[in-house]
Each structure stands twice: as structure tokens, then as C-alpha cells.
Amino acid sequence: MFGNLSDRLVETFKNLRTKGKLSAADIDATLREIRRALLEADVALDVVKNFINAVRDRALGDEVNKALNPAQQVVQIVNDELVAILGGQQRKLTFAKTGPTVIMLAGLQGSGKTTLAGKLAKWLKDQGQTPVLVAADLQRPNAVNQLQVVGERAGVEVFAPEPGNGKGDPVKVSKEAIKFAQKKQFSVVIVDTAGRLGIDEELMSQARDIRKAVDPDEVLFVIDSMIGQDAVNVAKAFEDGVGITGVVLTKLDGDARGGAALSVSSVTGKPIIFASTGEGLDAFEPFYPDRMARRILDMGDILTLIEQAQKQFDEVEAAKMAEKIAKNEFTLEDFLEQMQQLKKMGSMKDLLAKLPGAGQMKNQLENFDEKEVDRTEAIIRSMTPGERHQPKVLNGSRRLRIAKGSGTTVTEVNSLVNRFEQAAKMMKTVAKGGMPQLGGQMPGMPNIGGGYVAGSKSKKNDKKKKGSKSGNPAKRAAENLGVTPTQGGSGSAFGL
Amino acid sequence: MGFLFWKKKDKETPATAVEVVAELNSEPEPGIVVETSVSLADIESEPEPQPIVEPEKVEVSLPKRTFAKGIKSLFTRVKFDPENLDELEDVLIQADFGVDASEQIVVEVKARAKKSGASTEAELKAVLTDLITENLTRDDQELNLSSGQLPYVVLVVGVNGVGKTTTIGKLAKYLSEAGSKVVIAAADTFRAAAVEQIATWAERSGATLVRPKSEGQDPASVAFEGTEVAIAQNADVLIIDTAGRLQNKVDLMNELDKIRRVVEKNCVIAEVLLVIDATTGQNGMVQAKAFAEVAKVTGVALTKLDGTAKGGIVYAIQRELGIPVKLVGVGEGIADFAFFEASEFARGLVS
Ligand SMILES: Nc1nc2c(ncn2[C@@H]2O[C@H](COP(=O)(O)OP(=O)(O)O)[C@@H](O)[C@H]2O)c(=O)[nH]1
Numbered sequence: 001m002f003g004n005l006s007d008r009l010v011e012t013f014k015n016l017r018t019k020g021k022l023s024a025a026d027i028d029a030t031l032r033e034i035r036r037a038l039l040e041a042d043v044a045l046d047v048v049k050n051f052i053n054a055v056r057d058r059a060l061g062d063e064v065n066k067a068l069n070p071a072q073q074v075v076q077i078v079n080d081e082l083v084a085i086l087g088g089q090q091r092k093l094t095f096a097k098t099g100p101t102v103i104m105l106a107g108l109q110g111s112g113k114t115t116l117a118g119k120l121a122k123w124l125k126d127q128g129q130t131p132v133l134v135a136a137d138l139q140r141p142n143a144v145n146q147l148q149v150v151g152e153r154a155g156v157e158v159f160a161p162e163p164g165n166g167k168g169d170p171v172k173v174s175k176e177a178i179k180f181a182q183k184k185q186f187s188v189v190i191v192d193t194a195g196r197l198g199i200d201e202e203l204m205s206q207a208r209d210i211r212k213a214v215d216p217d218e219v220l221f222v223i224d225s226m227i228g229q230d231a232v233n234v235a236k237a238f239e240d241g242v243g244i245t246g247v248v249l250t251k252l253d254g255d256a257r258g259g260a261a262l263s264v265s266s267v268t269g270k271p272i273i274f275a276s277t278g279e280g281l282d283a284f285e286p287f288y289p290d291r292m293a294r295r296i297l298d299m300g301d302i303l304t305l306i307e308q309a310q311k312q313f314d315e316v317e318a319a320k321m322a323e324k325i326a327k328n329e330f331t332l333e334d335f336l337e338q339m340q341q342l343k344k345m346g347s348m349k350d351l352l353a354k355l356p357g358a359g360q361m362k363n364q365l366e367n368f369d370e371k372e373v374d375r376t377e378a379i380i381r382s383m384t385p386g387e388r389h390q391p392k393v394l395n396g397s398r399r400l401r402i403a404k405g406s407g408t409t410v411t412e413v414n415s416l417v418n419r420f421e422q423a424a425k426m427m428k429t430v431a432k433g434g435m436p437q438l439g440g441q442m443p444g445m446p447n448i449g450g451g452y453v454a455g456s457k458s459k460k461n462d463k464k465k466k467g468s469k470s471g472n473p474a475k476r477a478a479e480n481l482g483v484t485p486t487q488g489g490s491g492s493a494f495g496l
Numbered sequence: 497m498g499f500l501f502w503k504k505k506d507k508e509t510p511a512t513a514v515e516v517v518a519e520l521n522s523e524p525e526p527g528i529v530v531e532t533s534v535s536l537a538d539i540e541s542e543p544e545p546q547p548i549v550e551p552e553k554v555e556v557s558l559p560k561r562t563f564a565k566g567i568k569s570l571f572t573r574v575k576f577d578p579e580n581l582d583e584l585e586d587v588l589i590q591a592d593f594g595v596d597a598s599e600q601i602v603v604e605v606k607a608r609a610k611k612s613g614a615s616t617e618a619e620l621k622a623v624l625t626d627l628i629t630e631n632l633t634r635d636d637q638e639l640n641l642s643s644g645q646l647p648y649v650v651l652v653v654g655v656n657g658v659g660k661t662t663t664i665g666k667l668a669k670y671l672s673e674a675g676s677k678v679v680i681a682a683a684d685t686f687r688a689a690a691v692e693q694i695a696t697w698a699e700r701s702g703a704t705l706v707r708p709k710s711e712g713q714d715p716a717s718v719a720f721e722g723t724e725v726a727i728a729q730n731a732d733v734l735i736i737d738t739a740g741r742l743q744n745k746v747d748l749m750n751e752l753d754k755i756r757r758v759v760e761k762n763c764v765i766a767e768v769l770l771v772i773d774a775t776t777g778q779n780g781m782v783q784a785k786a787f788a789e790v791a792k793v794t795g796v797a798l799t800k801l802d803g804t805a806k807g808g809i810v811y812a813i814q815r816e817l818g819i820p821v822k823l824v825g826v827g828e829g830i831a832d833f834a835f836f837e838a839s840e841f842a843r844g845l846v847s
């Protein structure tokens with residue numbers, strides 16, 4: 001067969017070792033493989049097409065990343081975009097301001113709603129909430145019993161006035177459940193509903209009626225991560241038919257690549273809030289877009305190499321910078337260069353967090369506007385070399401000239417100079433205490449290869465990690481660098 | 497559709513160690529008359545001396561069940577374009593046939609069309625229908641219930657929530673109606689209320705249920721007890737329900753192997769049915785490979801074809817792994833199933 005995406009990209013880029021601007025041909029060759037990988041991961045075809053077009057546009061427009069070769073750069077863009085779609089809307093559960101918070105679960109048959117209901121209840125209870133489970137699946141044989149057992153295991157009350165197996169009206173039960181919860185002062189009501197097909201008009205209208213009856217704060221669409229191309233139809237049907245506020249992806253402890261996550265996010269624009277990862281009541285966690293992106297692409301090893309290459313590049317740059325700071329040579333030009341580099345690297349927050357001591361800057365970073373970098377560039381370009389090296393000389397008239405030259409205001413110039421001085425001061429302080437750390441593991445690196453990576457894959461990664469660690473430091477550094485072609489490693493075959 | 501069936505002449509041979517579903521609080525659904533349900537009275541009645549008879553070949557013929565209502569055309573969203581066969585690849589991909597199979601089918605359709613000169617929509621659709629039919633037709637598509645080695649043991653396996661229990665309920669009902677005596681072993685001792693669920697189906701279908709004595713009991717022991725009861729009762733078919741398991745969980749997969757080995761102490765396993773949900777994407781192939789290896793799957797039951805999903809992954813499963821699709825589920829009702837027929841599937845898809 002064709003192997004995974006990593007193998008195929010290696011094949012595609014066997015002869016490509018040049019670095020430089022991304023050519024349309026490089027991009028297309030990479031994207032063809034990525035298209036196939038996404039389809040094999042069950043991302044819906046239309047979603048794949050749109051996605052590939054978006055990546056192509058961005059790749060053609062992107063500046064060249066000095067740390068990566070073209071293929072790597074495309075892959076990195078793909079990964080960034082995947083994370084953006086999967087996590088762009090990420091958010092936490094919404095709670096009601098007054099009265100009980102109502103969470104309604106909806107989805108296809110067998111998607112894992114009842115099990116999830118128990119997990120959600122347990123999780124909420126552990127957080128000090130007082131949840132009640134509502135047995136409104138009166139369709140499937142013994143769904144009511146199942147919820148009762150699950151509730152008992154979770155130590156949570158179950159409201160089940162009807163026996164089910166076709167008996168009782170789920171709308172009525174749901175309505176009564178709210179009254180029950182209000183009276184008994186439960187803080188969260190979780191309504192488990194019957195599985196239904198998107199095209200089953202009767203059952204969809206029943207779901208709407210349940211929704212009307214309970215006026216939920218959240219309608220969570222529960223979807224099996226093994227689902228294929230139909231995910232888009234189903235998601236659309238539930239979005240149009242019931243209206244959903246969030247998504248839960250189940251059975252992620254399996255080895256399905258879970259492309260449905262991307263399909264559903266793209267089609268509904270609704271955030272994936274939780275991941276269900278096993279049959280136990282605690283196998284439940286918030287959804288991590290970065291892990292999911294990795295899983296869908298199934299190329300953790302290449303992404304790790306990319307990260308290492310980038311990180312090593314950053315470390316070298318950071319070390320240079322630190323030296324300058326220590327020698328008091330840190331100038332506005334360096335400042336600009338640093339900002340540009342950070343912008344290029346995509347995720348400002350993650351990468352800035354890698355700089356020693358940047359933790360304190362976190363709040364400021366949250367508000368970081370990438371256009372700011374452009375303005376900063378304009379301002380600094382309007383300075384004379386002398387001014388750039390000696391910001392102290394910047395008096396009022398110089399500042400006015402610079403503002404005019406860069407199409408900004410004096411206030412903006414002032415603010416930049418202030419920020420520069422602060423940064424220089426901060427970095428100097430940090431450099432004194434933080435220097436020894438530079439060569440080691442950077443703090444704030446995203447946790448990779450986490451819970452979403454299937455067994456065999458993580459074993460592979462473990463082996464790789466162990467392999468790297470056992471070598472001498474110089475060899476390890478070279479390995480990490482990934483930029484220097486080494487013989488035999490998976491990196492070199494890829495033309496890194 | 498009819499199929500050959502070995503049956504013993506005498507039917508009711510009482511057993512001793514049966515747990516009966518009668519204690520359950522659930523009642524049969526209105527409208528379904530449970531006629532053949534085994535009651536305690538039946539079981540405790542005096543055993544007749546067991547005559548030793550040679551099995552006699554009996555053909556059971558039943559009304560043909562169509563699953564036409566279950567399968568929806570590939571061309572509801574995208575119209576078939578005879579001018580642009582490449583688009584067909586996209587359509588097949590969207591039906592979960594997978595990239596490789598879709599490419600292959602289009603290549604083959606083009607080749608055949610070139611040879612036969614087919615060019616109109618109708619002609620090309622006929623080419624496609626024939627191709628899918630041919631590639632999915634096998635002579636071992638029917639349930640293997642004719643070897644003569646009673647009881648026919650059907651082991652049902654698959655990942656969580658695909659419809660194993662429901663399929664068993666439907667199959668048990670069908671076989672009971674055909675005059676067979678069916679025993680069901682509730683070997684899903686793991687999922688909450690799974691035993692109650694299969695008990696409801698046993699009751700609806702008139703099958704005898706062998707249930708675990710305690711919660712979380714070793715499923716293999718329940719399966720084994722199932723064989724004992726089926727033999728003692730002279731049952732025709734023993735169906736074993738198992739807990740859903742993801743194929744990447746080694747311990748759970750080994751448990752299936754154990755169930756197999758234990759059952760084989762007493763019986764020959766006639767069928768191992770892997771239940772695949774029609775919504776399943778490319779992971780279906782991974783599932784099929786893993787279950788085939790551990791549980792020696794002999795057939796696929798494709799469920800939930802009443803939805804919008806087409807279940808295209810079974811094409812690749814059957815073609816690549818040689819595992820035929822045998823049953824189809826088209827709803828949650830007890831009668832919502834059919835035997836798979838390649839031409840019906842192909843015609844439904846291409847229509
Ligand atoms: N629409 C539809 N639903 C089905 C079909 N087969 C099973 N189901 C539903 O799928 C869900 C899971 O079925 P179940 O038999 O419990 O699956 P198991 O976990 O594999 O035993 C239940 O809600 C069933 O009613 C089918 O053919 N069509």
C-alpha cells in the first residue's frame with residue numbers, strides 16, 4: 001500500500017533539498033499528498049478541497065521561513081491551518097446565569113451519548129456542581145437502565161420517570177426534568193436523548209421539541225470519531241434540524257484518524273468542546289486542537305522534526321540575542337528582527353513563551369496584534385542607523401520626523417520606544433539569570449504526542465525520543481537541528 | 497430468499513441450566529407477539545426421550561427481504577455526468593469507498609465503456625452497476641447455516657455502538673420465525689445494562705437467553721454456558737453477543753480469542769459476524785483487518801444503511817480482505833434487516 005503521509009512526502013521530496021522561495025510546483029506536489037492523507041483520515045471531500053485551496057493561497061503568499069525547507073514549510077502551514085480550524089472556536093462549557101444549566105445531548109445512534117452523559121455528570125460533580133441526568137432516550141431498548149447504571153456509577157441522580165423501550169414521551173420527560181431540577185436545586189441538567197438519523201424528520205422534530213421544552217444552554221452534538229464522509233451531512237442535519245452549540249468527539253481512544261473533527265468544525269463552525277476517550281467514567285477530557293491536527297495528518301514525526309528545526313533555529317537566534325543583550329548591544333534593529341521572526345513563526349504566543357521569562361509577558365502577548373509588527377517595521381525603517389543603535393538620541397523633533405516618515409503618529413513612536421526600552425531592560429535581567437537555560441529544554445513547548453496518538457504511533461515516537469537522548473550532546477544537537485542533512489535518519493530522507 | 501438449513505426433526509428438548517428472561521421488567525413491544533418465547537414452564541416440563549435421528553435437509557424459504565428502502569443513490573447531490581467520469585471518483589470517495597478503490601473503479605468503468613462503446617448516462621450507469629455487482633458477488637454470501645453441525649454458532653463482534661445487539665435481535669427473530677430454535681448468550685458483561693438490552697431483544701424474538709450470573713462475569717464463561725444450554729436444548733442456532741471493543745485494545749481483542757477457544761470446546765463456530773456501521777469511514781478497513789485476524793471473521797453485517805451513509809468501506813473490505821457482506825441493517829425495528837445482495841446494493845447506489 002501507500003504508507004502514511006510522511007513516507008509519501010519523503011518520496012515526493014527525495015530530490016528536493018533546496019531552500020528558498022516556495023514555488024507553485026513544490027506547493028502542489030506537497031498538497032496532492034496532503035489531500036490524499038486528509039481523505040484517508042476521513043475529512044469530507046468538500047472540506048478537503050476548500051482547505052487545500054486556502055493552504056495553497058497562504059503558502060504562495062507566505063514569506064520564506066529560514067529554518068525550514070519548502071516541503072516542511074507547506075506542512076507547517078497545513079498544520080497551523082488545521083489547528084486554526086479545529087481550535088479557532090475553542091471554548092469552555094457555558095453555564096446559565098441563574099437556575100440550572102441545561103445541557104442537551106444529540107447525535108446518531110451508537111455515537112456514545114449515554115456513556116458521555118455519565119462522564120459529563122461525573123466531571124461536573126467533581127467540579128462542585130450538582131448534576132442530574134435525564135433519561136429521555138425512551139427508544140432504544142434499555143437505554144433508561146443504562147443511564148441509571150451510569151448515573152449510579154457516577155454517583156449522580158437520574159431522573160427517569162418513564163421505563164422507555166418505546167414507552168413514554170421524551171418531550172414531557174424533559175419538561176418535567178427541568179421543574180424537578182429547579183425544585184431540588186440541581187445546578188446542571190443533562191438530557192440524554194435517543195439516537196436519531198438526520199433524515200428522520202419525525203425524530204428530528206421531536207428533538208426540536210425537546211430543545212424547546214428545556215431551553216438548553218448547550219446542545220452538544222455527539223459524534224463518533226470513526227465516522228467517514230457522511231459526517232458533513234449528519235452535522236448539517238443536526239445543525240439545521242436541532243441547532244447545536246458545541247461538539248463532542250467520542251471513541252478517540254480508537255485508532256481512527258478522526259478527520260470528521262475537521263469536517264464538523266468546518267461545516268458547523270461550532271467548537272469541539274470535549275473528547276471522549278474510553279469506556280471508563282473518567283475517560284473524558286477537553287479537546288486539544290493541536291493533538292487532533294497531528295492525529296489527522298498522521299505525521300507526528302515530520303512535525304516533530306519541523307518543530308525541532310524551528311526550535312534549534314530559534315535557540316541559535318536567541319543565544320545570539322542574549323549575547324547582545326548581555327553586552328548591551330541590543331538595538332532597535334534587533335528588536336525589529338526579533339519581532340519579524342516571531343511573526344513569521346505563526347503562533348506568537350507559543351513561541352514567545354519559549355523565551356526565558358516571557359511568562360510574565362503573557363497578558364501583553366494575548367493582546368499582540370501582528371499588524372503591530374508592520375507598524376513597528378515602518379517606524380524603525382524611518383530611523384537613521386544611528387538612531388536605531390542609540391534610541392537615546394530620539395528627541396521630539398526626531399520623533400516627529402519618524403512619525404511622518406512611517407505614516408504613524410508621535411504617540412505610536414513614543415510607545416514603540418518605551419516598549420523597546422522595557423523589553424531591553426527585561427531581557428537584560430532575564431539574560432543574567434536565564435542564560436544557562438538556553439541550551440536546554442525550553443519551557444512552554446507544547447505537549448506533543450499526547451493522548452490522541454494511537455498506541456503503535458506513540459511507541460514509535462518513544463523509540464525515537466529514546467534514541468536521540470542516548471547520543472552524546474553534540475550528536476543530539478545535530479539531530480535536533482535537522483537542518484544539517486545527516487545520513488540515515490528519517491530527517492535526511494525527507495531532504496531536511 | 498431461501499437458504500439451506502439442517503434441522504433435527506424433534507424440536508423441544510428441555511434443558512436445565514437456563515436463565516430465562518421472564519424476570520425482566522421490560523415487556524414485549526405492543527404489536528409483537530412473542531409466540532415461541534421459552535418460559536420456565538417449558539423448560540421444567542418432562543423431558544421426552546431423545547430420539548437419535550440423522551439430520552434431515554430442510555430448505556427454509558422465507559419471504560425475500562429487500563433493503564432497497566435502506567440504500568440511497570450516490571447521485572442525489574451530484575448528478576451523474578456522462579461527460580465527466582472523473583467526477584465519479586469524487587462521488588465514490590464521498591460514499592466512503594476510499595481513494596484507492598474509487599480510483600480503481602473509475603479506471604475500470606472507463607475501460608469497459610471504451611470497449612463496449614457505452615456513452616449515455618443510462619449505459620454508463622449500467623456499466624457501473626454491473627461492475628460493482630460483479631466485484632461484490634460471491635458464492636459464500638449466505639449465512640453458513642447448512643453444515644449440519646448443530647447448533648450453528650454465530651459469534652457477533654465489532655466496535656462500540658455499531659449495532660451488534662440490535663442485529664442479533666433481528667436475526668434471532670428471523671430465525672425463530674423460520675422455525676429454528678435460537679439461544680442467545682449475553683456475553684457483553686461489560687457495558688452498563690447491556691444484558692438487559694439483549695434480554696429485551698431475546699424476549700421480542702422468542703429466543704432463550706443465557707445471561708451472566710454476576711455483573712462483569714468473564715464473557716467466555718457466558719459464551720461457554722451458551723454452548724451447553726444450546727446443546728442441552730437441542731437448539732439450532734446459538735448467537736453470542738459480545739461487548740463492543742476498539743480493535744487497538746489488545747487485551748479486549750485477546751478476550752475474543754478466548755471466547756472462540758472456549759466455544760470451540762463444545763461446538764463448531766459457523767459464523768463470526770463483524771458488524772460495521774455504514775457511517776464508518778476508512779477506519780472500517782482497520783477494524784476488519786484486526787477482527788479478521790483475532791476473531792477469524794467470516795462475514796460482515798452492515799448496519800444503519802437507512803441513514804445517509806452509503807457504507808462504501810465494505811467494498812474495499814470485501815475486495816481486499818475477502819470477507820463477504822452477509823447482512824444489512826436498515827433501521828431500529830426488529831424486521832429492519834435483510835440479506836446482502838450485491839446487485840441490489842449496486843442498483844440502489846447507482847440508481
Ligand atoms: N438507524 C439505525 N439504527 C440502528 C441500526 N442498528 C442498530 N441501530 C442503533 O444503534 C445503536 C447502537 O446499537 P446496539 O445494538 O446497542 O450496538 P452495539 O453496541 O454494537 O451492541 C442503537 O441505538 C440501535 O438502535 C440500523 O440498522 N439503523
Ligand SMILES: [Mg+2]
Nearest residue numbers: 660661684690
Ligand atoms: Mg451491544
